[in-house]
Amino acid sequence: MNRFKSITFLAVMILATDVTSKPSGRSVYQLDSSWVEDNGRTLRLGALEGDMQLLALIYTTCTGACPVTVKSLQMFSRNMPGDIKGQVRFLLVTVDPETDTLPILREYRRDMKLDRRWKLLRGSAKDVRELAAVLGFNYEQIESGQFAHSNLVTVLDRQGEIVHQQNDLGSDTNAVVEAIRKQQGQR
Amino acid sequence: MRRLNLVPALLLGATGLVAEAGPANQIVRACTSACRTQEIFVPAGVYKPFFKSGTGTRQVPVEPLCLSATAVTHEEFLGFVRDHPDWRKSRIKELFAEASYLADWQDDLTPQPDTLSQPVTFVSWFAAGAYCEARGARLPTVAEWERIAGGSAPPNKPGTTSGAGGSGTAPFAFAMGRSAPELANTALQFPGVWEWTANFNSALVSGRIGTNEGADASQFCGDGIRAVDPSNYGAFLRYSFRSSLRANFALKNLGFRCVREVS
Numbered sequence: 001m002n003r004f005k006s007i008t009f010l011a012v013m014i015l016a017t018d019v020t021s022k023p024s025g026r027s028v029y030q031l032d033s034s035w036v037e038d039n040g041r042t043l044r045l046g047a048l049e050g051d052m053q054l055l056a057l058i059y060t061t062c063t064g065a066c067p068v069t070v071k072s073l074q075m076f077s078r079n080m081p082g083d084i085k086g087q088v089r090f091l092l093v094t095v096d097p098e099t100d101t102l103p104i105l106r107e108y109r110r111d112m113k114l115d116r117r118w119k120l121l122r123g124s125a126k127d128v129r130e131l132a133a134v135l136g137f138n139y140e141q142i143e144s145g146q147f148a149h150s151n152l153v154t155v156l157d158r159q160g161e162i163v164h165q166q167n168d169l170g171s172d173t174n175a176v177v178e179a180i181r182k183q184q185g186q187r
Numbered sequence: 188m189r190r191l192n193l194v195p196a197l198l199l200g201a202t203g204l205v206a207e208a209g210p211a212n213q214i215v216r217a218c219t220s221a222c223r224t225q226e227i228f229v230p231a232g233v234y235k236p237f238f239k240s241g242t243g244t245r246q247v248p249v250e251p252l253c254l255s256a257t258a259v260t261h262e263e264f265l266g267f268v269r270d271h272p273d274w275r276k277s278r279i280k281e282l283f284a285e286a287s288y289l290a291d292w293q294d295d296l297t298p299q300p301d302t303l304s305q306p307v308t309f310v311s312w313f314a315a316g317a318y319c320e321a322r323g324a325r326l327p328t329v330a331e332w333e334r335i336a337g338g339s340a341p342p343n344k345p346g347t348t349s350g351a352g353g354s355g356t357a358p359f360a361f362a363m364g365r366s367a368p369e370l371a372n373t374a375l376q377f378p379g380v381w382e383w384t385a386n387f388n389s390a391l392v393s394g395r396i397g398t399n400e401g402a403d404a405s406q407f408c409g410d411g412i413r414a415v416d417p418s419n420y421g422a423f424l425r426y427s428f429r430s431s432l433r434a435n436f437a438l439k440n441l442g443f444r445c446v447r448e449v450s
Contacts, residue, residue, distance in 0.1 A: 025281040133312060133388045133434035134282065140389035143245070148238075 028134055029160030033127035035093075038105035038120040045160065048119075051089045052180055053156040057128075057137050057149070059096035060108045065151040070112055072169040073153065076176065077117065084180045090118040093131060095139050095147060097122050136165070155179045221449055222253035227373045228449075229254050234334040237422045247330045254327070254335060255444040257376040258306035259318060261298040267318045269296065274314055281435065284311035288437040306380045306442040312434040315383045315443035324445035326385040329429070331446060336364035336377065337422060357440055362421035380442040387429040 029045040036042055054073060058066040073090055080088065092114075094100035100108075105120045114120070123131070132139060139149035155164040155176055164179035166172075222228045234247040268275050275295040276288050290309045292298045298307075310318075312326075319325045327335070357363065357379045364377030416422070432441075 027282065030280060030282050129386055129388070130434070136388070136433050138388045138430055140386075 024159050024161050026162070027160035028131070028156060028162065031127075031130060031134065033123055033130060035121040035123045035127070036102065038102055038109055038122070040102060043119070043121065048089070048091070048156075049160060050158055052087050052158060052183060053089050053091050053160075054176070055091040055093070055135070055154045055156055056152070057093050057095050057132060057135070057139065059094050059147060060100050060104055061096070061145050062147065065149070067112075069151055069153065069169060072171070072173075074112070074114075075171065076169070076173045079173075081177060084177060084184065087184065088117070088180060090114075091121065092118065093121045093123070093128065095128055095132070095149060096141075096145070097125060097128060099145060135162070157183045222447075225256050226253040226447070227256050227370065227375050228252075229331075229335055229370065229446075232334050232367075232369075234330040236330070237333070237337075237416070237419070237426055249331055249334050251449045252327070252331060252335075253447040253449060254375070255324075255446070256374045258378050258380055258382060258442040258444045259315075260304050261292075261307045262303040264307040264310065264318060265296065265298055265303075267321060271317065271321060274317060279314070283313040283435060284437050285435045287439075288314070290437065290439075306378050308380055308439055308442045309437040310383075310441070310443065311437050312383050312387065312432070314437075316385070318443075319445035322445060324447040326383055326443060327446045328386050329384045329389055332382065332384050333422070333425075335367055335370065335375075336382075337425070338365045338367055359421075359424055362424040365421070378442075380440050381425070381428060381438075383441065383443040384429065387432050388434075389429075 029049060031045055034042060034044060054076075056066075056069050056073065058070060070092065077088070077090065094105065100122060102122065105122060108114075109118070109120055131137075135152065135154050137150050137152050137154075139147050141147050151168055153166050153169045153176070154162055157163045163183060164175060166175060169176070229252045231251045232249050234249050236245050236247060272278060276284075276292060277295050279288055287309055288311060289298075289307075291302070292309075316326055359381075360377075360379045363379055363381055366373070366375045366377075
């Protein structure tokens with residue numbers, strides 16, 4: 001009887017740990033970095049838990065690849081299949097916190113017509129470097145206001161694990177949709 | 188002794204250099220003494236990035252530093268994980284180090300006894316950074332590392348180690364560091380491992396190792412991928428190696444050393 005009890009107890013424990021959303025060892029949200037949104041609110045990455053995130057690193061004075069990435073993400077957000085609509089949030093992190101102050105990020109939000117599903121984040125140079133290192137996003141300031149950088153979009157699941165990454169999103173969003181659907185199934 | 192010192196002073200005085208050389212030498216001496224034993228004082232300098240930008244060759248000023256004379260050893264890293272249990276191999280989270288973290292250690296606190304004085308490898312960027320931080324230091328930036336150790340090696344064939352500046356048998360030892368001329372007479376050592384840098388993920392070498400993703404200019408803002416010195420094969424290897432890394436990689440031939448800013 002005692003033995004049965006302890007087995008049941010064990011089973012319940014295992015089930016319980018399975019059900020609760022324990023922070024995964026792979027979650028990007030374990031990074032101990034602190035961010036500020038364009039509206040001035042501070043944000044820890046852990047606060048993003050619960051939603052799927054589409055994440056891109058950009059800077060507002062970029063004239064080459066970044067506007068294309070943001071436009072592709074916007075296009076995706078408009079044309080998302082109905083079953084995943086409302087599941088996804090968008091996260092833009094500036095790699096140029098020196099130039100991209102909060103007023104400039106707010107202006108960027110207006111110019112690009114980014115709605116409330118989009119967060120614009122600014123952090124210290126060190127924290128941006130760390131986030132980029134985790135994502136496999138490479139960048140380097142070439143001269144003032146100009147960066148060489150990869151053009152990577154990352155899908156984070158509800159716990160902050162990387163579930164999909166893609167260079168040059170463009171209109172080729174099937175894999176992104178698939179990655180999001182897969183997470184939905186596991187909900 | 189006093190008389191010997193007078194000679195260079197007189198010579199410098201004659202060429203009108205004494206006003207500049209005097210204080211500068213004092214600064215160098217003062218800073219040198221700010222470095223700990225096992226550290227080398229590296230005076231301020233200039234780093235010329237390996238890749239050109241649109242406006243040609245850039246010049247990046249580099250601040251003076253105290254540089255560890257060699258890579259961090261197993262023994263030193265053992266001291267670190269003793270004091271910081273979160274960095275033991277049984278405790279580390281996958282985000283911060285992949286499964287091969289300290290793969291050659293028998294357990295949390297047991298490196299191979301015969302390797303204690305050798306460079307610790309199988310360490311991630313996070314672990315390397317945490318080690319340096321715990322010692323009031325940090326990882327060198329690419330600019331700092333390259334300016335100190337990125338000199339163009341004489342044209343060795345890969346597979347030979349002559350001129351590598353180290354005793355390692357690694358096939359790419361020639362690319363793993365070579366003292367800048369001004370540091371040639373210091374105790375600076377390159378023990379035949381690649382080394383982490385703080386911003387390893389700044390290199391934009393396309394065509395990543397392990398994928399068939401080709402060079403695609405549309406991936407980048409600007410045209411940042413033309414080498415300043417295409418004959419510097421070692422630099423090519425380092426930049427492409429760095430660009431293939433992720434922060435949680437723990438590789439057999441990848442170690443690190445720390446630098447401290449001179450206050």
